Amino acid sequence: MDPLIQAQGLTLRYGRKTALNDVSFTIPKGRVVGLLGHNGAGKTTLMKALVGLQQGEGQLSVLGLNPMKQRVQLLESLAYIPAVAILPRWAKVAELIELMTGLHPKFSPERA
Template sequence: MTADRGSAPAGPPVISVRGLSKSYGDRQVLGDVSFDVPRGRVVGLLGRNGAGKTTLMKSLLGTATVDSGSVEIFGAAPGPGHAQRVGVAMDGIGFYPAATVRRELALWATALGVPKRRIRDVIDLVELTGHERQRCAKLSTGQRQRLRLATALLVPGVELLMLDEPANGLDPDGIRWVRRFIKDMAASGKTVLVSSHQLSEMENTVDDVLLLDKGRLVHTGSLHEFTAGGRFALEDRFFEVVGGIRA
């Protein structure tokens, strides 16, 4: 059953994308993508492998160039200044295997200009207390996901979280923890954009849906609207829109 947190709040969007297009050679990865992400919502970025999700996330971060269109985060083009307002947890952001949890976070704190005392706050926040001296190479999958979240939250003023497959590889306890964590972040006023393949989990987590298929945005709107108030499962609606299971 889907949860309805009501309509999006008024005010300027946190993310605004207009006419975004990107091709690699003759292969179009994104085609004329436009959407807004309102403040204080959990937005699920959904789509098959190759739908363009990773390229879109990188475009939002300013780490991928685009052929046309525009991206604004808090009313401005992506840039270094957003490091104090945007927290990112993606698989592409690796750890130093030999570093301990505390040392890894200390390196990030230095890079972000964050006081070292903040490290204790984020360790407690993601419930890694007691693992500070554990080497990153020895962390479980769930612990690595929590460390990524801790890194994303190091800057105290972060207002937007961008999470790529935060529940990937987790057991049921870990998945439930991530779901609660994301909802708590939104309840505190943060905006969360989360990319995931786990449709059943997204149905229990997100407020809004961005659905990509072959580089095209085929749906944008509330989960409540997309599932007809919960009468249809997100997974069923997903395949109805993008087509049946592909071999």
């Protein structure tokens, strides 16, 4: 059985800061896990990598797919909702539509 998530030698950075350094783990299907850590530990960076929004080094697969190369196919089976899912009040509607277009490949600006 393929694992739900598998990482091998995963290194993720935001800016100059290394969030995760050479991390390897496997999460089997059906397992419930928690992702805990202090501010800046790399939790959000990892979540972004899992849905193809963050490039990293090493190997990463989610549902047997490479999040960076097969993002459209992956997002047919899952969605990512950030911890702070509040839209900025200063943003114009056109900017929010552009943001959503970049976040989810099936988002339709025409239907919005």
